[in-house]
Amino acid sequence: MRRWLVLFPAWVWLLGFVAAPTVILLGIALGSSAEGVPPFRWPIGPGFAWQGGFGNFATLFEDEFYRDSLWRAVRLAASTAALTLLLGFPMAFAIARARSGWRAPLLALVLLPFWTGFLLRMGAFIGLLRDQGLVNAALIGLGFIQEPLQLLYTEGAMLAGMVHAYLPFAVLPLYATLSRLDPMLEQAAADLGAGPVAAFLTVTLPLALPGVVAAFLLVFIPAAGEFVIPELLGPSDALPVGRVLWQEFFQNRDWPMAAALAIALLALLIVPIRLFQRTS
Amino acid sequence: MAPLLLEVRGLSRRFGAAVALAPLDLAIEAGEFFALLGGSGSGKSTLLRLIAGLEAPDGGSLLLEGRDITRDPPWARPIHMMFQSYALFPHMSVAENIGYGLRRAGVRGAEQARRIDEVLALVRLKGFGARRPHQISGGQKQRVALARSLVMRPKLLLLDEPLAALDAGLREQTGFELRALQRATGAAFVMVTHDQGEALALADRIAVLEGGRLMQVGAPADVYARPASAFVARFLGAANVVEAAHLSLSPAEPGAAAYALRPERIRLTPNGATTGANAIAGHVRDVAFRGDATLFVVALDGGGELRVMVPADDPMPIMGERVALAWDADDLVPLAA
Amino acid sequence: MRRVRLVPCLLAAGLVFLWAPVLLLVGFAFSADRIPFQWGGFSLRWFTTLAANERLIEAAWLSLRVAAGAATLATLIGGVAGFALARWGAFRGRALFGALIGATLVLPEVVTGLAMLLLFVTLEAAIGWPAGRGALTVLLAHATLGAAYVAVVVQARLAGNERMLEEAAMDLGAGPAAAFRTITLPLMAPALAAGWLLAFTLSFDDLVIASFVSGPAGTTLPVLVFSALRLGLTPEINALGAIILALAALCVGLAVLLMRARWLEGGGEGG
Numbered sequence: 001m002r003r004w005l006v007l008f009p010a011w012v013w014l015l016g017f018v019a020a021p022t023v024i025l026l027g028i029a030l031g032s033s034a035e036g037v038p039p040f041r042w043p044i045g046p047g048f049a050w051q052g053g054f055g056n057f058a059t060l061f062e063d064e065f066y067r068d069s070l071w072r073a074v075r076l077a078a079s080t081a082a083l084t085l086l087l088g089f090p091m092a093f094a095i096a097r098a099r100s101g102w103r104a105p106l107l108a109l110v111l112l113p114f115w116t117g118f119l120l121r122m123g124a125f126i127g128l129l130r131d132q133g134l135v136n137a138a139l140i141g142l143g144f145i146q147e148p149l150q151l152l153y154t155e156g157a158m159l160a161g162m163v164h165a166y167l168p169f170a171v172l173p174l175y176a177t178l179s180r181l182d183p184m185l186e187q188a189a190a191d192l193g194a195g196p197v198a199a200f201l202t203v204t205l206p207l208a209l210p211g212v213v214a215a216f217l218l219v220f221i222p223a224a225g226e227f228v229i230p231e232l233l234g235p236s237d238a239l240p241v242g243r244v245l246w247q248e249f250f251q252n253r254d255w256p257m258a259a260a261l262a263i264a265l266l267a268l269l270i271v272p273i274r275l276f277q278r279t280s
Numbered sequence: 281m282a283p284l285l286l287e288v289r290g291l292s293r294r295f296g297a298a299v300a301l302a303p304l305d306l307a308i309e310a311g312e313f314f315a316l317l318g319g320s321g322s323g324k325s326t327l328l329r330l331i332a333g334l335e336a337p338d339g340g341s342l343l344l345e346g347r348d349i350t351r352d353p354p355w356a357r358p359i360h361m362m363f364q365s366y367a368l369f370p371h372m373s374v375a376e377n378i379g380y381g382l383r384r385a386g387v388r389g390a391e392q393a394r395r396i397d398e399v400l401a402l403v404r405l406k407g408f409g410a411r412r413p414h415q416i417s418g419g420q421k422q423r424v425a426l427a428r429s430l431v432m433r434p435k436l437l438l439l440d441e442p443l444a445a446l447d448a449g450l451r452e453q454t455g456f457e458l459r460a461l462q463r464a465t466g467a468a469f470v471m472v473t474h475d476q477g478e479a480l481a482l483a484d485r486i487a488v489l490e491g492g493r494l495m496q497v498g499a500p501a502d503v504y505a506r507p508a509s510a511f512v513a514r515f516l517g518a519a520n521v522v523e524a525a526h527l528s529l530s531p532a533e534p535g536a537a538a539y540a541l542r543p544e545r546i547r548l549t550p551n552g553a554t555t556g557a558n559a560i561a562g563h564v565r566d567v568a569f570r571g572d573a574t575l576f577v578v579a580l581d582g583g584g585e586l587r588v589m590v591p592a593d594d595p596m597p598i599m600g601e602r603v604a605l606a607w608d609a610d611d612l613v614p615l616a617a
Numbered sequence: 618m619r620r621v622r623l624v625p626c627l628l629a630a631g632l633v634f635l636w637a638p639v640l641l642l643v644g645f646a647f648s649a650d651r652i653p654f655q656w657g658g659f660s661l662r663w664f665t666t667l668a669a670n671e672r673l674i675e676a677a678w679l680s681l682r683v684a685a686g687a688a689t690l691a692t693l694i695g696g697v698a699g700f701a702l703a704r705w706g707a708f709r710g711r712a713l714f715g716a717l718i719g720a721t722l723v724l725p726e727v728v729t730g731l732a733m734l735l736l737f738v739t740l741e742a743a744i745g746w747p748a749g750r751g752a753l754t755v756l757l758a759h760a761t762l763g764a765a766y767v768a769v770v771v772q773a774r775l776a777g778n779e780r781m782l783e784e785a786a787m788d789l790g791a792g793p794a795a796a797f798r799t800i801t802l803p804l805m806a807p808a809l810a811a812g813w814l815l816a817f818t819l820s821f822d823d824l825v826i827a828s829f830v831s832g833p834a835g836t837t838l839p840v841l842v843f844s845a846l847r848l849g850l851t852p853e854i855n856a857l858g859a860i861i862l863a864l865a866a867l868c869v870g871l872a873v874l875l876m877r878a879r880w881l882e883g884g885g886e887g888g
Contacts, residue, residue, distance in 0.1 A: 003705060010698045010764075011710075014717040017761040021732035022720075024739050069628060087631050094628035106628070113635050118822050120858040124638035126850045127645070127654035134641065134654045167635060177693075210749040225725025232846055242727045249731065249829070253798045259735065262728045270662045273723050334784050355795075366784035370669065371803045380799070381789030535787040 029056055029259035035229065040255045056260035066244065066261065067275075070268060073240035077224035080162040081216045084170040087163065088215060092174035093204075110171045113164075122161055122232050129157050129233075158234035166223060172213040177211025210279055217276040222273075225265055241265050282309040286436055287332070291340035293326050300326040301492045303340055308436065313462050313469045315483035317476060317513070323492035324472045328438050331470070332361045344436070350397060355384070361438040366425035368413040374424050374500045375400075375409030381432045395526075399431040402461065419450050426458075430465060437462075439471040443478060454484065455482050457476050471565055476516050488512050505542075513540040521615065526584035527560060536614030543589040545611040550597040552604030558604040562586070564597050578603055643862050646855035646869065653850045663856040670853065673841060680838035683752055684820035687759035691816040694760070696809050700801075703775035722767035730829030733758040736828060750832035758830045759823060763816025770815065774808035775801075810875050814868060820882025 004082035029045040030052040043052020060066045095106045113121065128134045130149040136148040151157055181204060189199035205212075239247075241261055249258040288306040292299075299324040305583055316324040328333040331342065333354035341350040349357055360381070369377050375396050382392045400406050403423040413421060422442065429437055442458060443451045459482055462469045473479050479486045480500040488495040488503065488511075496508040507513035513521045519540040527539065554561045565585065566577035575595060576588045586605060590596065597603050641654065646664075648658025667673065671804050701708065702715060721729075737747055737754050779801070786796040824839040831837060845854060 003701070003708060006697060007708075007714075008699055010694050010701070011714070012693050013761070013764065014714065015699075017733070017736070017757065018717045018721050021729075021736040024735045025728070025732040028735055038742070087627070087634070090627035091623050091631040094624045097624070108869075109632055110635065112865075112869060113639055115818055115869055116639050117861045117865070119643060119824060119839050119846060119857065120854065120861060121638055122848050123850050123854050123858065124642035125841070126846065127642065127855075128638060130849070132652065132655075164635065164638065167631070221723055222725060225727045226844070227727055232843075242725065245727050245731070255735070258731055262731050265725060266728060269723075269725070276723065277719060310803060332788055353792070354784070355790045355792050359788075361785075361788045363781055365781070365846055367781045369782055369785075380791075384790035384795060398627070428789065572722065 021175065025259050025262055027052075028256050029263045030054065031256045032056075033254045033256050039253050056256050057264070059257070060260055060264055064198060066264075069239055069241040069244040069261075070264060073224045073226075073265070074126045076127040076158075076162070076226070076230070076238075076240050076270065077220045079159060079164060080223045081170075083159060083163050083217055084166050084219050085174075085212065088167055088170035088174055089208075089212070091167075091213075092171045092178050095171075096178035096181070103179070107171075107175060111151065111168050114168045118165060119228070121164060122229060125157065125161050125164070125233055126152060129160075152233065153235050155235065155238065158230055158238060161229045161233040162223060162226065169218045169222075173214040173218060174208070177208050177214075181207055181252075195234055202259065214276065214279045217272050217279070221272055221276060222271055224269055241268075257280045282311055284308075285310040286470075287343040287346075288327075288331070289341045289343065291327070291330055291337050291342065293330060293335060293337050299492050301330070301337075304492075304494050306487060306494065306497070308468055308470060310435070311466050311468055312484045313459065313482060314471070315479035315486040316470065316472045316489060317474070317479040317486050317515070317543070318489035319474055321491070322489040324474075324489050325440060326492075327489070328361070328440055328470065328472050331436075332359060332438055333357050334361075358432075358434060359436045360429040360432050360434040360437060362425045362429050362440065362442055364440040366413075366421050368421060368424060368428075370402075370413055372412075373409060373410050373554075374405065374413070374416070377413070377424060378428045378431050380410075380428065385432070395431055399427045402430065402464070403427045418446055419454060422446060422454065423457075423611040426461065430461070430467070433465075435466055436468045436470065439469060441473055442471060443473070445474070451478075458482060488515060490515075505616065506613055507540050510538050510540075513613075513615060515529055518542060519613070520586050522586065524583055526582050527612075536616075538615045540615055541586065541607060541611060543575065543587045544573070545607050546586060546588045547606045548578075548588050548590050548594075548597070549604045549606070550595055550601060554604045558609050558612070559604060560586075561602065561604050563602050564599055567599060576603075578605060620781075639858075639862065642855055642858040646852070646859035648852070648855075651852065653852045653855055663852045664860075667853050667856045667860075672836075673838075673853075673857070676836050676838045676841040679835070680821055683756045683759065683837060684817045687756045687763055687820040688813045688817035690756070690760035691763025691767050692809055692813045695764035695812060695816075696771055696805065698764065698786060699768040699771025699808075700775065700805070703772045704780070718765045718768050721762060722769065726823075726825035729762065730758070730826040733826060734829040749834070750830055751834035752831075754830040754832075755827050755835050755837060758826050759816070759820035762823075762826065763812075763819055764816050766819065767809070767812030770812040771805060771808045774805060779804050807875055811872060814872050818865075818868075870880070 028040055031041050032052070032055065033039055034041045041051060043050065045051040081130050091110065095103055095110070098106055126133075130136075131148040131150070133151065133153070135151060136145075140148065174233060185203050185207070186199045189203045190196070194202060224240075225242045226240065229245050230238045230240055230243050231246075241264070245258050245261040245265070248254045248261060284307055286308040288304060289464070290303040290305060291301060291304040292568055293301040304323075304327070316327060319322040326335060330337050333349075333352060337350065341348055343349070344357070344359070363597065369380065378396050378399060379392050382388075382395060387395065396409065397406075400409060403426055405420060405423055405427065407426075408416060409418065413424070416424070422445070426442075439458075446454055455478060458469070471483065473492075483500060484505055485498060486500055487497045490511055496503055496512050503512065504516055507516060507519065510521050513519045519542045521538055521540055523538050524536060560580055560582070562578040562580040562585075564576055565579045568575040570589075571592075573589045573591050576590060576597070577585055578588055579585050588605060645654050645656070647659055647661065648656050649660030649662060673849060677718070698714070700716075702711070705711075733754075737750060740746060741748065747757070782800050782804070783796045786800045787793070791799060822839065823837075824843050827835070827837045827840055828843075831840060842854060842857070845851060
């Protein structure tokens with residue numbers, strides 16, 4: 001009873017600010033947009049008359065633009081996660097195998113950019129990659145090219161920004177797994193005739209697999225809803241669902257459609273999220 | 281006999297479907313050193329936690345000097361416990377750790393400082409009061425944990441595996457110190473241990489537990505010499521447990537299906553012949569040099585084997601050699617199943 | 618042998634990739650040139666311009682207040698929630714309680730932002746509170762996100778063997794309240810502090826949720842910086858980056874000191 005009282009505010013908070021918004025989101029996705037403030041009609045009208053429907057979801061499946069936005073989000077999230085792993089795994093491995101006094105500072109170096117302001121880091125990429133930016137200036141100065149390359153507002157710039165933003169999320173779980181692995185296991189494998197590559201493939205990698213899966217999902221889940229990086233660094237036709245949702249909401253003021261897109265994104269992520277919660 | 285301090289009456293505890301402690305009776309006398317001996321899952325730790333009040337029993341009662349304390353919360357019991365990995369508060373100095381219980385009891389200022397100093401001297405840690413737990417060695421931590429309980433002047437001190445976390449080299453000496461502290465304070469100590477050597481060496485009385493049941497209670501020498509069951513004999517580890525069928529017994533020993541026979545009580549004669557009852561023949565299967573004596577494992581002709589301890593000066597057989605074994609009828613201890 | 622050399626090289630490359638943009642941003646903040654990332658000699662002129670930019674100062678001040686408020690609220694709620702999850706075993710509704718906290722952690726920002734906005738709009742229509750959108754709604758949304766993170770940090774901190782320390786305290790005469798005050802709370806303190814800092818950072822750095830739930834009256838620093846960045850980088854933003862990096866370094870230094878607090882190391886003893 002006393003416990004209930006202590007936990008009561010937390011319950012009210014969670015039900016009010018986590019559960020309720022999700023229910024409302026679903027409700028409005030079933031409603032329709034309308035002139036006025038706020039610019040939508042509830043699916044249940046005055047006198048409990050049903051005036052909602054699955055029209056938004058139907059549009060979502062029929063209209064290639066929306067369907068593609070979901071597919072683009074999956075592609076963007078998957079390639080971001082794959083690239084982050086490719087870079088993050090050797091980094092985590094090197095830190096886990098570094099001398100004990102080096103591990104904490106190296107890990108801090110990887111995690112610290114997280115605290116330096118995400119938008120400012122994206123700003124730095126703009127400064128580096130734009131036509132008169134530092135990278136083009138360097139390439140011209142070294143005589144590799146005469147004319148500046150289009151670097152900013154490309155898929156490449158977008159991916160670079162994504163990897164930069166999400167790299168710490170991948171290194172942390174990978175490090176957690178790899179640092180628990182006994183280096184003696186590799187020595188035992190070597191003693192039994194496995195070369196370094198064979199030892200890595202047959203011993204280290206299988207044992208690190210849970211960490212790899214966790215890292216992939218930890219990047220994939222937030223990356224699938226990303227809006228800022230495609231907006232700031234990507235080409236104007238790179239429209240993953242996060243950016244489309246944003247446009248529906250802020251430019252078209254179609255709140256029910258934005259809500260339907262949010263629900264679709266959630267449905268898309270439900271499997272990775274369940275998988276992630278199982279592994280962690 | 282010393283006056284009764286703690287009476288355990290039909291105390292039981294189950295976790296879900298698992299019986300941690302079957303209804304159990306036990307009496308602890310004032311000022312004695314009592315050991316609860318058993319393997320993991322024997323119920324010894326559950327019993328200790330029930331006495332401390334950290335678990336609630338499903339049935340039965342606890343009487344401290346005749347007063348029912350079964351329903352008292354842990355903080356209201358004049359019983360204190362030394363935790364297995366010491367549970368020293370990491371955010372307090374040694375002195376603050378020791379003074380914790382005194383502060384809860386309202387002992388403050390100079391009186392508190394005096395009692396802390398007194399008990400620090402008792403455990404030979406004078407001058408360590410300002411250190412933090414992570415700045416002292418394992419053996420010192422153990423003594424701080426002991427001091428933290430002893431400063432409360434408990435009539436009954438519970439010790440959960442007090443020596444288990446120490447290096448092997450430190451264990452024997454610390455055991456003697458524990459014994460000396462127990463005599464000096466006059467408190468009754470109830471120690472939980474899985475190490476039969478520790479229990480036999482330190483305790484006035486031991487209780488052997490298995491599967492939540494009490495198997496045998498008694499003075500170490502008695503339990504060692506006269507184990508009541510095959511389990512106790514095996515757990516104490518010293519004696520051979522032999523089935524009656526493997527021994528050529530005189531018909532004067534009816535009833536028991538198995539007997540305990542201690543290795544040092546068996547006489548071994550290389551190439552000897554067996555005569556009459558309480559003797560048997562076999563051949564040497566294994567030899568282990570033990571310094572003051574040598575241990576032989578003898579495979580018996582009739583099946584089974586016996587471990588035999590031969591003093592260093594006696595003639596020694598070699599591997600595979602035939603030997604005759606003999607013992608006095610008194611040394612065969614009949615065992616309950 | 619080859620791998621031994623290749624792996625540290627990749628680590629170095631990764632660190633350069635992580636740090637080069639940040640350090641260049643800070644370095645060029647001291648350049649006099651009007652074009653960002655172009656060296657025109659050492660100058661502090663952009664810091665002066667920054668100091669004179671009232672809209673930016675106002676947004677920064679608002680962000681600081683919102684972040685501090687949200688972090689404090691998050692620490693109160695998340696601290697209790699994390700304690701309950703770590704200590705109370707299977708209390709009634711635990712599965713739902715944990716799921717709601719877990720959901721907060723994994724929902725994409727755009728979804729959280731939109732859902733929060735819809736909640737506030739609905740609430741305002743139904744009960745008239747919160748009236749309009751601004752600093753308060755941003756604070757409430759950020760506190761919700763922060764509370765989930767604090768709960769996880771606190772739960773992880775208490776998941777160790779400290780249950781035994783509370784038992785030891787009770788055995789020495791402390792009732793549940795005294796044991797909580799003298800043992801549990803001091804042990805939770807570093808987690809609460811770390812959780813507060815994390816919640817503060819999340820709030821101070823958040824653009825997406827703030828964009829949804831802030832009205833014109835609630836322009837936080839990231840919202841302002843984002844609208845500027847859409848048009849391109851300016852040297853003022855470089856200067857802002859330098860200041861924020863300095864502040865972040867200060868905060869992280871503080872956090873490291875807190876985590877290094879000597880008795881934390883002793884906390885891992887036994888098992």
